[in-house]
Amino acid sequence: MVAPPPIDGVLALLDELVAFDSVALTPNVDLIDHVVAYLRPHCTDIALTHDETGTKANLFATIGPAVDGGIMLAGHSDVVPVDPADWATPPFTATRVGDRVYGRGTADMKGFVACVLALVPRFAALDLVRPVHVALTFDEEDGFHGAPILIDSLGDHPRPASAIVGEPTGLQVVGAHKGCYEYTTTVTGMNGHSSRPTEAVSAVHHATRWIGGLLGLAGELADRAPADSRFEPPYTTTNVGVVGGGLARCTVAADCAFEWEMRPVQGTDAGFVKERMAAVEADLLAEMRTVHPGAAIETEVVCEIDGLEWDEGSPAIALMRSLLDGDPPTGVVAYGTEAGLYQAAGIPSVVWGPGDIAVAHRPDEFVEVADLEACLEVLTRLAGVLRD
Ligand SMILES: [Zn+2]
Incomplete structure (x- = not known):
């Protein structure tokens, strides 16, 4: 049996990580460089990949032999950004108060990363048959x-x-989540006086018809839901969250843009929605262009995040069952x-880590020290898996 490293080491690493104000969409290379310097003596390989500006990096480090079949610990x-005025403690300082550590990222998800980093020297000292990989993204x-x-x-x-x-996840095993596909669609028509609508192309009217087409898919999406869907609601949903366009009541609107999303319960639903909306869009464009050949409907992808689909036979779930000794609720x-x-x-x-999602993304984010200790203990058991 390999004993977990002392929790003080985790807390010290968490201090260091929280001190980097690595807010999304800002450079993170200082944090990554710091982690690389820490990992270097223990890793057989460290690879960085960057964004096009070179100011943001992903890290993929390997501890142990360069063979397939290892375990990736990913974070x-x-x-997320902070407004320090809302915080009782400085957000980019890990502050211990009683049994909790406060600070931005303590729960989401530098606490987990600190546990992983604390374990790396332990794993590196073992004669591993399979590697452990540390993946850190921006x-x-x-x-x-x-x-x-x-x-x-x-x-x-x-x-x-x-x-x-x-x-x-509060150390609960999570085996599935919906996808998150986000878009901004811009409709370009032609302005005109509202008393002569046939000589103009209303972007607002055509946008509402596009949106109507999207919302009209709800029934079919409900019918497509897998009978054993674990989600609530069990089917893929769509939402139009923001709409803007037009100038005045008496003007035909030349522009309209709307922000929308879908949350697929299965990968094929995203393709279904896209195919249907392409048909709706083609009809609208044909109509718009009889009046104004320059009319357009353009959709920008904000993100297309695949869902985690439930797989009863997943080796990742089997791994968690072995680490957690039995049949943890998933x-x-x-x-x-x-x-x-x-x-x-x-x-x-699988998704599994310390801290409560309810306090993530909020002022006074914290993680319980007991959660970090439990996380550390479970991850330490990976040593047994990696030596087999
Ligand atoms: Zn997160």
Whole structure:
């Protein structure tokens, strides 16, 4: 049996990580460089991949032999923004108050990352048969920009057999979440006086018809839901959250833009919605262009995050069952994570980590020290798996 490292080491690492104000969409290379310096003596390989500016990096580190079949411990390095005025403690200082550590990212998800980093020297000192990999991404919290770049590079490395994505689940095993596909659609028509609508093309009217087409899919999406769907509601939903366009009541609107999303319960539903909306759009455009050939409907992808689909036979769930000794309840969550992307890339994944999602993304975010201790103890049991 390998004993867990002391919790003081985890708390010291958490102090260091929280001190980097690695807010999503801002550079994170300082944090990654710091982690690389820590990992360097213990790793057989450390690979970084960057965004096009070079100011943001993903890390993929390997401890142990360069063979397939290892375990990937995955997290994101970024956090959501703060308004320090709302905080009782400085947000970028890990502050111990009683049994809790406060600070941005303590729950989501630098607490998990600190546990993983604390274990690396332990794992490196063992005679591992299979490797453990540490994956750290950028911009998870705003568009999931980092993980796809990291996934593209995974072909250059040994292939992990499973991934644990350490989002704050209160240490409950999460085997599925819906996808999150976000878009902004812009409709361009032609303005005119509202008394002569046939000589203009209303972007607002055509946008409402487009939106009507989207909302009209609700019944079919409900019918498509798998009978054993674990989600609530069990089917894929859509939402139009923001609409803007036009100038005045008496003017035909030349522009209208709307922000919308869908949360697929299965990958095929996203394709279904896109196919249907392409047909709706083609009809609208044909009509619009009889009056104004320059009319357009353009959709910008904000993000397309695959859901984590339930897989009873998943090696990642089997791994968690062995680590947690028995048959832990395995649930689903409503929020998206990188686990869906890793699963879609062929790496069976679960979501499991310390901290409560209810305090993440809020002022006075915290993690219980007991949660970190429990996380550390369970992850330490990976030593047994990796030596078999
Ligand atoms: Zn997170």
